[in-house]
Amino acid sequence: xxxxxxxxxxxxxxxxxxxxxLLIGPAGIAPGTALLALVQDQxxxxxxxxxxRLPRALLGVCVGASLGLGGAAMQGYLxxxxxxxxxxxxxxxxxxxxxxxxxxxxxxxxxxxxxxAALAGAALSGAAILLLAGPRGPSLTLILAGIAxxxxxxxxxxxxxxxxxxxxxxxxIVFWMLGSLADRSFSHLWLALPFMAAGALLLLRxxxxxxxxxxxxxxxxxxxxxxxxxRLSVVAGVAAMVGAATAVAGTxxxxxxxxxxxxxxxxxxxxxxxxxASALGGAAMVLAADVAVRLILPERDLKLGVLTALVxxxxxxxxxxxxxxxxx
Amino acid sequence: xxxxxxxxxxxxxGGRPVVEEVDLRVxxxxxxxxxxxxxxxxxxxxxxxxxxxxxNGSSDLAALSPADRARRVAxxxxxxxxxxPVSVETLVSFGRLPxxxxxxxxxxxxxxxxxxxxxxxxxxxxPATDISGGERAxxxxxxxxxxxxxxLLADEPAAGLDPAHQVGLMxxxxxxxxxxxxxxxxxxxxxxxxxxxxxxxxxxxxxxAADGVPRDVLTAELLSRVFGVRAxxxxxxxxxxxxxxxxxx
Numbered sequence: 001x002x003x004x005x006x007x008x009x010x011x012x013x014x015x016x017x018x019x020x021x022l023l024i025g026p027a028g029i030a031p032g033t034a035l036l037a038l039v040q041d042q043x044x045x046x047x048x049x050x051x052x053r054l055p056r057a058l059l060g061v062c063v064g065a066s067l068g069l070g071g072a073a074m075q076g077y078l079x080x081x082x083x084x085x086x087x088x089x090x091x092x093x094x095x096x097x098x099x100x101x102x103x104x105x106x107x108x109x110x111x112x113x114x115x116x117a118a119l120a121g122a123a124l125s126g127a128a129i130l131l132l133a134g135p136r137g138p139s140l141t142l143i144l145a146g147i148a149x150x151x152x153x154x155x156x157x158x159x160x161x162x163x164x165x166x167x168x169x170x171x172x173i174v175f176w177m178l179g180s181l182a183d184r185s186f187s188h189l190w191l192a193l194p195f196m197a198a199g200a201l202l203l204l205r206x207x208x209x210x211x212x213x214x215x216x217x218x219x220x221x222x223x224x225x226x227x228x229x230x231r232l233s234v235v236a237g238v239a240a241m242v243g244a245a246t247a248v249a250g251t252x253x254x255x256x257x258x259x260x261x262x263x264x265x266x267x268x269x270x271x272x273x274x275x276x277a278s279a280l281g282g283a284a285m286v287l288a289a290d291v292a293v294r295l296i297l298p299e300r301d302l303k304l305g306v307l308t309a310l311v312x313x314x315x316x317x318x319x320x321x322x323x324x325x326x327x328x
Numbered sequence: 329x330x331x332x333x334x335x336x337x338x339x340x341x342g343g344r345p346v347v348e349e350v351d352l353r354v355x356x357x358x359x360x361x362x363x364x365x366x367x368x369x370x371x372x373x374x375x376x377x378x379x380x381x382x383x384n385g386s387s388d389l390a391a392l393s394p395a396d397r398a399r400r401v402a403x404x405x406x407x408x409x410x411x412x413p414v415s416v417e418t419l420v421s422f423g424r425l426p427x428x429x430x431x432x433x434x435x436x437x438x439x440x441x442x443x444x445x446x447x448x449x450x451x452x453x454x455p456a457t458d459i460s461g462g463e464r465a466x467x468x469x470x471x472x473x474x475x476x477x478x479x480l481l482a483d484e485p486a487a488g489l490d491p492a493h494q495v496g497l498m499x500x501x502x503x504x505x506x507x508x509x510x511x512x513x514x515x516x517x518x519x520x521x522x523x524x525x526x527x528x529x530x531x532x533x534x535x536x537a538a539d540g541v542p543r544d545v546l547t548a549e550l551l552s553r554v555f556g557v558r559a560x561x562x563x564x565x566x567x568x569x570x571x572x573x574x575x576x577x
Contacts, residue, residue, distance in 0.1 A: 214422065
């Protein structure tokens with residue numbers, strides 16, 4: 001599919017889902033009233049629209065775009081369709097930061113402490129991965145470093161849960177880790193947005209380098225790609241975007257894995273074209289999932305991360321099956 | 329004028345010297361065949377010359393900035409790696425990446441010319457991962473051609489090609505040098521090397537054992553000492569003919 005047509009289609013899909021996300025909710029406001037309240041002060045309705053639904057919808061766009069773009073960049077850099085942004089250990093480290101903030105009571109005393117601690121966790125894991133993998137090592141060392149960091153962060157999170165004397169904190173931790181966009185405010189958006197924007201600027205510029213990398217590291221290096229700079233950009237960009245997404249939404253799995261995979265055939269498998277397409281596709285997928293959790297079990301607070309995993313895993317299994325049939 | 333100058337180039341891998349004290353120049357119009365037994369250091373020599381491996385001595389290519397180097401020399405590695413199922417045409421167009429934003433008429437012309445030279449027209453819309461190994465080698469070579477550089481380094485580009493494509497590739501290399509390009513190509517088929525190269529460089533245990541016109545390099549003495557083989561070489565109406573007859577070890 002030509003690039004402008006595909007991106008326009010994905011953009012309209014995201015726009016439609018953004019509208020749906022604004023119009024659907026437990027308050028049961030009629031669509032016309034809802035949109036009017038957004039632009040004109042209508043008392044309580046305006047409060048619901050501006051302070052609850054609008055930040056939730058915009059966060060859905062930002063979180064989804066971060067996960068989609070991060071996934072496309074990781075797959076392009078590692079030349080592996082099974083790569084996902086969580087592979088660097090950024091999500092689990094951000095989750096560990098958040099869990100510590102909840103457990104220590106910091107999050108209760110000072111609300112922004114939770115996302116800030118998560119961001120700090122993501123930054124630390126990014127730095128640790130670069131140190132562990134070294135400047136010249138092959139991408140395999142980067143994957144191994146990421147797995148080690150992930151495992152360590154996961155173990156420490158389990159330790160916190162294990163030793164938690166407070167069952168309420170433990171429940172809060174578990175629910176937070178499931179991933180959700182419910183009850184988020186604009187302060188979450190303003191906190192995450194600078195990191196996401198900086199990461200997007202870094203990652204969206206990597207298209208030509210990732211295209212060259214299709215031919216392997218040696219060929220790419222002789223085509224003018226600075227491999228060290230590329231590695232730094234990928235790790236920093238993914239850490240910033242996915243760290244910020246995890247900080248405000250918890251762990252939302254499978255988006256970064258499935259979206260680039262679904263869109264790859266539509267962009268002729270070109271890594272450069274996959275970057276913007278996956279950002280838009282990720283935004284659409286998270287918005288759709290966030291609308292779905294409100295429709296399926298409105299009164300039970302179904303978590304976003306649970307739904308993306310429930311839908312994502314079978315989609316992924318189907319993709320594996322299709323790949324096997326094509327290669328076999 | 330030279331396109332590549334290596335002086336006293338040495339490479340150590342895992343503490344072991346694999347290339348030692350090699351001086352080598354390649355100029356425009358030269359088709360230099362790099363020959364030597366397995367493990368003689370052919371690939372390491374070329375990778376170090378491009379700055380892909382740490383080395384001592386000097387290489388003028390490695391001293392260039394990555395962007396300038398990409399416009400001076402194109403490199404076709406031995407690995408036929410293609411990570412994504414991009415179309416053959418897209419794969420070849422990646423050769424234009426060092427020349428700035430894609431889509432200029434000059435880029436399209438270079439890609440078309442490369443596709444035509446490698447006779448890839450019928451395959452242009454096929455995924456590059458779904459074609460045969462030999463066709464893939466042709467597509468990757470076309471990518472290097474599309475880079476349109478004065479110097480070309482290729483690591484065994486003829487490996488895995490059928491006889492017609494092997495001869496076709498060597499003839500194409502001759503044509504490219506006729507246009508004033510310089511080419512350094514590693515190869516194992518000494519018969520092809522003798523017939524097509526303007527010069528041969530023989531590596532033995534990382535050192536240069538001989539450097540000169542093919543007839544002076546493929547002597548009975550050097551063949552026995554470096555390759556451990558006995559061979560027949562004769563001049564015929566169809567040009568020189570070379571055939572390995574037996575091993576000596």
